Amino acid sequence: MSTTASVDTTIQLIASGVTDGETCSPDLADGPWVFDLQAPGYGPGASMADPIPASAPRQGELPEEYRTASAAELHERILAAKAQLGDRVVTLGHFYQRDEVVQYADFVGDSFQLANAAKARPEAEAIVFCGVHFMAETADLLSGPGQAVILPNLAAGCSMADMADIDSVAECWEQLEELYGTEPDANGRVPVIPVTYMNSSAALKGFCGEHGGIVCTSSNADTVLKWAFERGQRVLFFPDQHLGRNTAKAMGIPLEQMPLWNPRKALGGNETAVMQDARVILWHGFCSVHKRFTVGQIEAARAQYPDVRVIVHPECPMPVVDAADEYGSTDYIVKAIAAAPAGSTFAIGTEINLVQRLAAEYPQHTIFCLDSVVCPCSTMYRIHPGYLAWVLEGLVRGEIHNRITVPAEVADPARVALERMLAAKPNTTMAA
Numbered sequence: 001m002s003t004t005a006s007v008d009t010t011i012q013l014i015a016s017g018v019t020d021g022e023t024c025s026p027d028l029a030d031g032p033w034v035f036d037l038q039a040p041g042y043g044p045g046a047s048m049a050d051p052i053p054a055s056a057p058r059q060g061e062l063p064e065e066y067r068t069a070s071a072a073e074l075h076e077r078i079l080a081a082k083a084q085l086g087d088r089v090v091t092l093g094h095f096y097q098r099d100e101v102v103q104y105a106d107f108v109g110d111s112f113q114l115a116n117a118a119k120a121r122p123e124a125e126a127i128v129f130c131g132v133h134f135m136a137e138t139a140d141l142l143s144g145p146g147q148a149v150i151l152p153n154l155a156a157g158c159s160m161a162d163m164a165d166i167d168s169v170a171e172c173w174e175q176l177e178e179l180y181g182t183e184p185d186a187n188g189r190v191p192v193i194p195v196t197y198m199n200s201s202a203a204l205k206g207f208c209g210e211h212g213g214i215v216c217t218s219s220n221a222d223t224v225l226k227w228a229f230e231r232g233q234r235v236l237f238f239p240d241q242h243l244g245r246n247t248a249k250a251m252g253i254p255l256e257q258m259p260l261w262n263p264r265k266a267l268g269g270n271e272t273a274v275m276q277d278a279r280v281i282l283w284h285g286f287c288s289v290h291k292r293f294t295v296g297q298i299e300a301a302r303a304q305y306p307d308v309r310v311i312v313h314p315e316c317p318m319p320v321v322d323a324a325d326e327y328g329s330t331d332y333i334v335k336a337i338a339a340a341p342a343g344s345t346f347a348i349g350t351e352i353n354l355v356q357r358l359a360a361e362y363p364q365h366t367i368f369c370l371d372s373v374v375c376p377c378s379t380m381y382r383i384h385p386g387y388l389a390w391v392l393e394g395l396v397r398g399e400i401h402n403r404i405t406v407p408a409e410v411a412d413p414a415r416v417a418l419e420r421m422l423a424a425k426p427n428t429t430m431a432a
């Protein structure tokens with residue numbers, strides 16, 4: 001892996017004043033354990049402003065030997081542990097993961113590709129998932145019963161996933177049932193179908209499984225919405241308002257029929273008449289990374305590179321998606337760049353680790369992130385090589401740290417919702 005792709009190296013150089021440039025927080029240059037001592041939360045950077053729910057898992061203190069080890073020592077220890085463990089362990093790395101961790105991954109991909117990669121290795125006793133919490137849960141749902149899914153740092157959550165908790169969604173559902181009733185219309189369509197984005201807790205996937213709903217990814221959201229409208233008069237979409245709005249708008253649903261549901265207000269903060277007319281009820285959630293992209297950044301990219309191809313992720317706000325040339329999932333972005341003629345210029349609106357890696361992998365193109373401020377997904381960033389060394393060496397000793405287990409009463413209906421998604425569009429590739 002080329003070192004020019006390393007976001008961490010870039011941040012270290014900026015924080016130490018060696019190079020010019022801007023990062024959203026110099027705290028990113030420290031180990032995650034330093035930040036935990038100062039102000040436990042999602043981590044420095046884009047997610048700082050998002051309140052962390054009390055129910056989010058907390059990571060215990062990483063043993064000192066891993067906190068103080070040099071990068072070179074951790075590298076040797078991780079390689080030695082992986083060699084000892086062999087096929088007993090599979091290590092997965094998300095597209096948004098830092099290069100210092102991704103270099104040890106047996107598979108790199110989006111969340112659903114990685115969950116399927118785990119499924120494809122039934123002989124592995126443990127799956128070390130270098131992503132965030134909801135991804136490890138999905139891997140647990142799809143992996144075999146004897147396989148342990150491990151998240152190296154429990155504080156690697158997702159602020160967007162945490163914006164929709166099961167209690168708030170259940171309360172919303174009660175209000176919707178009161179408003180719309182529960183009886184199907186003359187065409188057999190129920191009043192509301194719940195749709196959850198893959199970036200949500202297993203509890204919400206289970207809620208959808210139990211209430212006739214379904215899961216979607218950023219690759220198949222339109223297919224899933226069509227599935228839902230065949231069965232329901234309207235959709236409750238959570239947690240990402242932007243993916244929901246961008247997808248529904250592209251299907252021709254007017255914005256005025258997409259009210260935003262604020263879980264802290266009665267009827268989500270909407271008038272009854274508005275709710276009666278609603279087609280897609282959007283949960284008040286967002287990704288703090290993709291929310292950073294703006295129309296102004298796109299205009300600046302076009303001014304500098306008139307031939308630039310602007311591709312953004314559908315978690316970006318609607319005006320940004322509208323101003324871009326194309327939008328699509330991480331998988332779409334990767335494939336678009338791979339298929340482009342040499343000498344193409346791309347401005348990309350997604351997480352910086354993926355963008356810098358693509359820029360290093362395709363030197364024949366000019367590829368840059370729309371946002372010039374270096375600001376990675378700070379929750380994904382909490383998987384530092386020190387945590388990876390800790391869990392791998394634990395496995396060598398027969399100790400399992402940080403196992404993620406979805407209880408059966410949640411897992412069974414969650415799998416139903418995932419299976420509905422696969423049946424809605426088989427063989428699809430997925431997710432942010």
Ligand code: SF4
Nearest residue numbers: 158159160287289377
């Ligand atoms: S990029 Fe956004 S949606 Fe993805 S894990 Fe990070 S905070 Fe969550």
